[in-house]
Amino acid sequence: MNIYELFSKTLSPAATLLLEQLRALPRAEDASIWLVGGSVRDLLQGESVRDFDFAFSSDLTPQIKTWARKAGGSWFWLDQQRLQSRVLFSQYGLQFDFSGLRAPDIFADLRLRDFTVNALAFCLGEESELIDPLGGRADLEQGVLRSCGPTVLFDDPLRILKGFRHFAEYGWQIEARTGQEMVRAASDLERVAGERIKSELGRILNSERVVFTLGLLIEYGVLRQLFPTLKEDTLVGKLDSFGARILQLEVFPELKTLLDAQMEDCVPRRALLFFAALLEHLSGPGDILQTFKRLCFSNGSRAILTRLCLGAELLPAMFSDHTSSRAAALKVEAMAPCCIEALLFTLARRDCDDLDSLAAGHITAYLEHETRGEIAHLLDGTTIMDLTGLKPGQGIGLWQDRIKSAEIAGEITDRQTALDWLKVRFCD
Known part of the structure; x- marks a missing residue:
């Protein structure tokens, strides 16, 4: 399949133009640039791609910087030693990441990647057919998650969580040998930076298959490595009910908007509520606070999680449909701190949905009246x-x-x- 046929079918005109400009970059005859990894995978699945990953065989950074400036993008280093840089086109919502090959050629480079479905490439040149040394396209079509080799998960243990995230987001089944490698490499997760773990967990907890994925994480012994004191026996059942209630809350557009809102990188409010529900199953407050630190949550997220995990549960019986908009807003404000999250968390832990409509109305009123997190006083x-x-x-x-x-x-x-x-x- 020709890459340029895929461009015309799935990409926006702006993305197509920028890729054509990259293809035309001046470079030496032996210098090549490839579109690689998840970008190719998503193109093959017909998805609209906004984040593009590229590899080059010799340093093309000067040409990339010139192209970015002329095309209206913002270029900056990610890792200068590894020749990794990024160009953002905020006006189009597009991101382009570049890095040098990690091996002598593109085929060897792809074999160093995590999973076969991500070990795919297209050359931005005259030869534009799919490069697929490990059968990644067949695995993609069959929905199979297979590691690129017996050592790749040990090279970067975060890839274990990335594999479960692929299951959570796409439903790909984990191949048996790969599952065994995940079990063996799980203990190495302790050497992975906390913010990287948090980002992958955030995407898992925000997925439709969150409960199924957590069940697999328990089965493979991964969750125990991340949270040694977690009470796994009751976790899945509790979170299944919690997730079902979240879906009921999302029926209300105003609540869905709040749940979708990003609290920090890769952690929307919905995922933060699931984090709180998960952390409640740790053995005690000390473990909860230590987890906040280990996963490098922002100060804002820590405040919310502390309120949800360690604060008293709210009693939303105070809601009434016979109240003014301002009084309804004040009822929500009275649930501070972190009143929005505390209210949503309380509702998600209830067994029935009898108050959902009233709560949605009260939250809407609060958002209409509050300014910078506070409702103005009637008397100054x-x-x-x-x-x-x-x-x-x-x-x-x-x-x-x-x-x-x-x-x-x-x-x-x-x-x-x-x-x-x-x-x-x-x-x-």
Whole structure:
């Protein structure tokens, strides 16, 4: 199959043009550039590709930098020693990664890769037929995940998780020999950087096959290597129910948008909730906190996970369909910290969906009224000081919080009733 036929069928006009420009880069006769790996795999599956990986036989970095500048992209190094660089075209949502060959030729380079479905290449030149030294295309068509060799998983143990992520995202079955290699190499995961593990787990936990994949991770002994104190016997059943409730919440477009939102790289809010549900099965708070550190979560994600794993569960019975939009928003705000995540987590752990619609309405109201994570007070500090004679710092914030509580209770409905309420309560 000719690569340029695939371009015309699956890629955007912008991507096709940029690839044609790369094909025309000036270079020596013995210098070649290949499209490799997952980019080729996705093209063969008819998927729309946005991230492209390239390998070159001799250093083409100067030509790539010139091309990026002229084409309106942003070039930067990923690893200068290995000649790895990246070009971003944010205006098109496209990413191009480049690196030198890791072996004497493209065939040997592909054999060093993780799985046969990723050991594929097309040369950007006149010879544009598929390069497939390990039968990756046949494995792709049959849905089989096969390692490129007996040592590749030991070379980079993160590839074990990448294999399970491929199962989670595509449903590819793990070939028996490859499964045995995963079991043997699993203990080496301890030498993999935590942020890399977190990214792969984040994609697994965000997939439709999350529960099936976690079951396989337990079966192959991988989850035990990552979380030694995990209580595996109850995990799959609990997360199966949790995942089913997440699907029920996604029926509401506003909730699905929140669940899809990226909290950090490769970790959308949905995956973060699954992380919390998973970490609850560790033996104690100390293990949970140590896991936060090991996986290099951002400060924001740590705060959310701490709230979900170690905080008290919410009681959403306070929801009512007979309440104003602002009062509904204040009810959600009162669940702070991390009120959105805490509410979604609580709902996902319930056995029934009787409150889902009300909760979706309350969350929508909160998002309409909040600014920078807070709902504005009906009375500012100056107004309260003028009315009460209090000085700055003399409990102004406490009175504002009491006013919000009175709004939730229905005692206050607007600014005027807030003023009247404050006059009476302050005199008392």
